Amino acid sequence: MIIGIGSDLSDIRRIQASLDRFGDRFRHRVFTEIERTRSDRKADAAASYAKRFAAKEACAKALGTGMRRGVFWRDMGVVNMRSGQPTMALTGGALRRLEEITPPGMTAHIHLSLTDDHPYAQAFVIIEALPAAPSAAE
Structure with a gap:
């Protein structure tokens, strides 16, 4: 069952401007x-950062909170599975919100798709609730 969907489009030039203006603070x-x-190793670091920025925005939308209700930027991070497939790792307020929206007896799975075509970066997030796997004690 889908419990959240979010998408975002970020302007790579805007992210580059923020990197130039605010640097490490940003x-x-x-x-x-x-x-x-990961982003700093890329030839086009701004595009990499823009995709991750879009992913955070899309994830916040999928959680139904936006950047409020205790959900902060660094509570959501793009990570890659061993296969290279991107997904989101949630902590803090974002993780608490995910737990709130996940029905009892279900486990949340976050699906993430990223793309960029200069000057834009785009992300889609789908949060899916699947039946929890039975524990070894059962």
């Missing part, structure tokens, strides 16, 4: 350490 306020490390 990076550290908005992005996790994993995101900063």
Whole structure:
């Protein structure tokens, strides 16, 4: 069952302007350490940051909160599975909100799609609730 959908379109030029103007202050306020490390290694760091920015916005929309109700930028981070597929890692207020919207007996799975075509970066987030796997004790 789908419990949340969000999308966002970010302007890479706007993210580049924020990086130029605010530098590490912007990076550290908005992005996790994993995101900063990954983005800073890219030839086009601004595009990488813009995709991650769009993912955070899309995730906040899928959670139904936006950037309020205790959900902060660094509570949501883009991480990659072993396959390379991106997903979101949630902590703090974002994780609490995810737990609130996940029905009892279900486990939330976050699906993330990222793309960019200069000057835009786009992200889609779908939060799906699936039946929880039975525990070994059952």
